[in-house]
Amino acid sequence: MTNDSPLAPGWLSYPDDVNRLNTALWARDVARDGDELSIGGLNVGALAEQFGTPLFVVSENDFRARARSFKDAFNAAFADLCGGVDIYYAGKSFLCTEIAHWVAEEGLRLDTCSGGELAIAMRAGIPGEHLGLHGNNKSDAELGRALDVNVGRIVVDSLPELERVAALAGARGTTANVMLRLTPGVHASTHEFIATAHEDQKFGLSLAGAAGSSSPAGSVAASGDHASPAAQAVAAALAHESINLLGVHCHIGSQIFESEGFELAARRLLAFLAQVRDRHGVELPELDLGGGYGIAYTEADKPRPPAEIATAMADVVGSTCALLGLRVPRISIEPGRAIVGSTTFTLYTAGTTKSVRVDVDGADSQPRRYVSVDGGMSDNPRPVLYDADYSAVLASRASAATPVLSRVVGMHCESGDIVVRDVYLPEDTDAGDLVAVPGTGAYCWALSSNYNWVARPPVVAVRDGSARLIVRGETEDDILARDIPRTTN
Known part of the structure; x- marks a missing residue:
């Protein structure tokens, strides 16, 4: 007996354990370190404290491994054909x-x-x-x-x-x-x-x-x-x-x-x-x-x-x-995507949350929980551009709460500002929690914008227990530097 929602798409299964990672979606050095998500041995809480959120986090080792896997596999397959x-x-x-x-x-x-x-x-x-x-x-x-x-x-x-x-x-x-x-x-x-x-x-x-x-x-x-x-x-x-x-x-x-x-x-x-x-x-x-x-x-x-x-x-x-x-x-x-896509996740801080009731044909209305985060379509426009689907997890802690159908949404002034359309998150996910969205290495930072004059996030590379900035986050000064002020006479 499951508690899956009739609002959920057919491909989305109800989780037996809402804290368990689907490893196919993540870089190979991402894990649960105790109750907290970690990458390369670094907990996401420490990354958020040092670099802030939103934050793109890329595994250097995973990127290199995926690049080598393509090179090695294709060289082996075509060695006798064309060298x-x-x-x-x-x-x-x-x-x-x-x-x-x-x-x-x-x-x-x-x-x-x-x-x-x-x-x-x-x-x-x-x-x-x-x-x-x-x-x-x-x-x-x-x-x-x-x-x-x-x-x-x-x-x-x-x-x-x-x-x-x-x-x-x-x-x-x-x-x-x-x-x-x-x-x-x-x-x-x-x-x-x-x-x-x-x-x-x-x-x-x-x-x-x-x-x-x-x-x-x-x-x-x-x-x-x-x-x-x-x-x-x-x-x-x-x-x-x-x-x-x-x-x-x-x-x-x-x-x-x-x-x-x-x-x-x-x-x-x-x-x-x-x-x-x-x-x-x-x-x-x-x-x-x-x-x-x-x-x-x-x-x-x-x-x-x-x-x-x-x-x-x-x-x-x-x-x-x-x-x-x-x-x-x-x-x-x-x-491109096949090398960099899964190496990276985006780390957000949750803010406003709410639950709504949604009418369902031939049935009672059903609940959907909205979890707003401190990024959105400015750092990932793919859902609004291509109807792209993503997943998400509560990253800063484990939870024993009931999984509920949730929608992770951004902070922009658009109703279509959806980061993850359908995902089961713990019912107690709330303001201040860290939420991680995997698979954001391809066409997320690359398509990012300053919509609503929001600064683009930094990118941090993690390797063997250390993290370093490889793209610094923008500041308001960066944004204002291109805006020509009115001159006075």
């Missing part, structure tokens, strides 16, 4: 100078998608040849900087951009290393806003023929109205002396668990490379299959381990290349 894999950490998920150092020290490369991210990489001293630059609307300044530091790849997103890269490289008397981002028409099983390989969106060069054309998807006609944008880009890139065309790239979306989308994308891009070979007599040496591997935000999520992903991908690439008579290109991937 290994280049792992580009997707900096957009979360990037600061210290994270960039960890990426480089673990033997990964770094994918950037703006001049600012490129500046972080340069500040960290990452060699240009280990960097990539993405983006659907790169400025000439960003492209120029990439060329000046000799980035290993510029991922070109459109035909006009290809011409700009060629002109900028030619003016510098250099050659640009280019990959072409293609949209293979794969509909990934994820939120609409983070599915990126179908036709009707802003990214990439379509594999499909021109509108009104009967050309098959991926047709590599030499030029003309019936060639696909992807085919036109290949022909143009090969014709430019200032372009070194490395290969092609795709990214089907984010937070994906099923393997079918990745496998279909790989088959379509390899077929396209075979058509390029047949038309132009060139076997392009590289293929980037992007990232988007999902993590566990709640008990409903079942991510695949890197070794399983790598083995499945290697099987598809190897068998498809054999069928096409194609030399296996050097493979690269771009995990």
